Amino acid sequence: MGPPLLQLFALSAAVLTGVTHGALHFETAQLEARHFAAFDAASFAKGPDPVQAACREFPGSEDWPSDTDWQRLNTTLNGALLKPLPPAAACYVGANYDAAKCRYLINNATTNHFYLDDPVTVLTQWTQGGTCLPALNATGICLQGGFPVYVVNATTVMHVQAAVNFARNKNIRLIIKNTGHDFGGRSVGAGSLSVWTHHLKSFEHMPRFSLGSYSGPAAHYGSGLETWELFNNMARYNITVVGAGGRTVGANGGWFASGGHGNLASFYGLAADQALEIHAVTADGKFVVANEEENTDLFFALRGGGGSTYGVVTSVIVKTYRPINLTTSTLSIACRPPANTNMRAPLAPISNTTHLVNSTELFWQALHIYFRFKRTVVDAGGVDWDYLYPLGNGSYSFRVRTTFPNTTTDQATRLLEPLYTAFTRAGLNITLDRAELRPAPYAGTLTPTPPATPLANTRYRSRLLPRAGWASDAAFNKTFAALRTAVQDGGYTLHGLAIGPTAEVAGWPGRGAAVNPAWREAVLHACLMTEQTGGLTAAAAKTEEARVQGYMKVIREASPGAGSYMNEGDPGEPEWQQAFYGANYRRLLEVKRARDPWGVFWAATTVGSEAWEVRTADGYPRSQNGRLCRVVK
Structure with a gap:
């Protein structure tokens, strides 16, 4: 297990941010004190927060960040903060109406990468509330619904760290989205700030790699890499990596975090079985490495213990095999x-x-x-x-x-x-x-x-x-x-x-x-x-x-x-x-409480999620179109 909670905040930043086997290029740009010297809302956690707000802030609530706060966050992020509308806003009469774009959404967008490369869209809209669906001659009003209000287009670790810190310090609901292959509502959330990891795509082949009990070939790749990109790298280096069955599934996102099955699962195991080292940003905003020797509690939890729970994974080092x-x-x-x-x-x-x-x-x-x-x-x-x-x-x-x-x-x-x-x-x-x-x-x-x-x-x-x-x-x-x-x-x-x-x-x-x-x-x-x-x-x-x-x-x-x-x-x-975690749930809950006492990371049916609930206006079951609040016992 990893260090107890009180020890976490006493450890030096050098230990918490040290990466044993080298970082990918986008992981070398990390958040430093100079980046938030005049903007405390982006600062690292100083310890567990004794304030226990009943709900996350929500657009219109008293402590929702001001426009100035969001502008300052964008400055800290070097312009990576987006405020995207649902794509189908183009179909509704109003300032955003665009007939040509609406026709494109209906006739062409589903035959290319448009939706996969959109910062808010996920492949199931019922969890979002279905509040802005594309249709010619659409009636009614397009609403943001369960789509996030703001999105951080993360292309560096610094972007992820600043987003996590801002959400924690301002009591904002935080969600994580990669490719949008989400069937349960874990990548949407009304009134939220989203960390979009879709563009963290680097790949590094390591023919000789040693770590603890393992010595052999490995690969290091970013969380935004899609399966078709992973396969192209396999062909380039003449190797095999356990991948998903769907070409556009993220090779290292929610698929990996909950196990990850594919054509080699009965032969080499699940995706999570392949991980030798995982790099992530935790709820305190720190960039950490987890392997069999360091942050072992996270190394256990991040391999199959569910996504959107313990941190934002930025990259993973996995075993590779000969061509098969x-x-x-x-x-x-x-x-x-x-x-x-x-x-x-x-x-x-x-x-x-x-x-x-x-x-x-x-x-x-x-x-x-x-x-x-x-x-x-x-x-x-x-x-x-x-x-x-x-x-x-x-x-x-x-x-x-x-x-x-x-x-x-x-x-x-x-x-x-x-x-x-x-x-x-x-x-x-x-x-x-x-x-x-x-x-x-x-x-x-x-x-x-x-x-x-x-x-x-x-x-x-x-x-x-x-x-x-x-x-x-x-x-x-x-x-x-x-x-x-x-x-x-x-x-x-x-x-x-x-x-x-x-x-x-x-x-x-x-x-x-x-x-x-x-x-x-x-x-x-x-x-x-x-x-x-x-x-x-x-x-x-x-x-x-x-x-x-x-x-x-x-x-x-x-x-x-x-x-x-x-x-x-x-x-x-x-x-x-029991259904999703079995006998591992108790140990995973201990990791969750120790690593995220603020409850920064939340998604439906993830470890510890029973402490919170989404309060929808219409009572639609399992929808994420509502404010996130603590469960009143």
């Missing part, structure tokens, strides 16, 4: 719909290579066989990504891509043969197309394919289903029946990921990370997906939440004691402390 290949196989099964039915269109089209079955029961029998096979996939070091769509009138579509690392075509064929043999024995005409097995390098040059549109409003409810659910036929039948009920009776889309980042796979230093212990026993990361429309009233949203929780309860009862992955979890998850 992936062999993939795809499978598509659909239940032939009855004649003359109005079939609801699936989220992904059924291709010409889809295997069609003629009855609902045959379809579910095929899926029962495939889901039983998932444990074989993860035990072989593989993963799969699947989507099960209810199409209406007893019709369904299932698509899956299975990936085996470091595997030849012949080896993959032998691994898959038992699956297709089981199909044949069940009377299903589903065969393996060996020609589809194509080994390909894991690392390669990628382009920044655009993320999902922020109007999609995808909401996840997830469960990390454990090996116990595959231990016997009876246990598996119970697990599968719960999933079938949610799709068949509930009408929900099921997104499944076969994944097994066991403690043995994670190795060192992963076994000492704060990763949710439920990951170590997982065979299937199962998500129910819904579209949380911004047009729902608070009452309707509560009704829908109660409905989906009823089906999630069935899945939870089939997997007692299991957990959930916070990045694709439900901000309304009951007993979220």
Whole structure:
């Protein structure tokens, strides 16, 4: 564990800001006393603040910073302070109306990097309040809602430090945003100051690196690096780094902080399992290094203990591996719909290579066989990504891509043969197309394919289903029946990921990370997906939440004691402390209280967040469009 709270403030700045293995170029510019000599609001913490305000300041509140205060902060930041409007403000009649820009948002912005490079946008607008949606001939008024009032476009550590200090000293809600891949409302907050880390993108390859128990190749990269940029660096240096499945996901942001899964998770472990050293700005404004020898409490917490909680991570040093290949196989099964039915269109089209079955029961029998096979996939070091769509009138579509690392075509064929043999024995005409097995390098040059549109409003409810659910036929039948009920009776889309980042796979230093212990026993990361429309009233949203929780309860009862992955979890998850953190929660709460006695860092369902709540005007559940206040006990 790290030093006790009282000792933290007695340690010298040299110890707190020392970086063992060198800083990236943007980390060398740090906040010094001369920067805030005449502006105490940007100064470092002098100790725990005895003042316990009931709420964070809010635009219009008595102690909200004056325009002069914000101007002085901008001067300290060398002009990095932004006051951005929601992009869709261009669609509403008024001073910001711009017909051409509005048409661009609707017709073009979702096919490029526009929203990813916007300082406020996140990919789910319901958590923001949906207060300013793009629409031709939009009516009403565009409101800032849950988007931050001010944004610090951080391109140096000094920018991050000044933002953290100002927020703490002025009692302002602080949020952190990287790429905007946020499904739970952790990167938005009404009346807030946002630290935007999107442009901290450096990458350094280190063929020879030694630290404590580790000696080998490593890479050092900034928190703003996106996965497609990480893969391009892998190709450049002929190395492998554990990365995300989505190209535009931040390679070292909230994805990393809560574990971070990808195609190599069953082979090398989660993203958080790879970290050898982490650089961050903590709640006192200091720039620190955390590794197995220094600030060990943070080194534990920052590897899987949740983002937006203990500090603003600026860079990470991770293990790298030799080049590796992936062999993939795809499978598509659909239940032939009855004649003359109005079939609801699936989220992904059924291709010409889809295997069609003629009855609902045959379809579910095929899926029962495939889901039983998932444990074989993860035990072989593989993963799969699947989507099960209810199409209406007893019709369904299932698509899956299975990936085996470091595997030849012949080896993959032998691994898959038992699956297709089981199909044949069940009377299903589903065969393996060996020609589809194509080994390909894991690392390669990628382009920044655009993320999902922020109007999609995808909401996840997830469960990390454990090996116990595959231990016997009876246990598996119970697990599968719960999933079938949610799709068949509930009408929900099921997104499944076969994944097994066991403690043995994670190795060192992963076994000492704060990763949710439920990951170590997982065979299937199962998500129910819904579209949380911004047009729902608070009452309707509560009704829908109660409905989906009823089906999630069935899945939870089939997997007692299991957990959930916070990045694709439900901000309304009951007993979220256990679900998202498991047995690590008590230790993580100790780290949180010691490192952040002011509660500078807050986001829904993060460690210690139960002490605060967002008070919305309309009562919309889990929305961040309201003032942040302490929970009154």
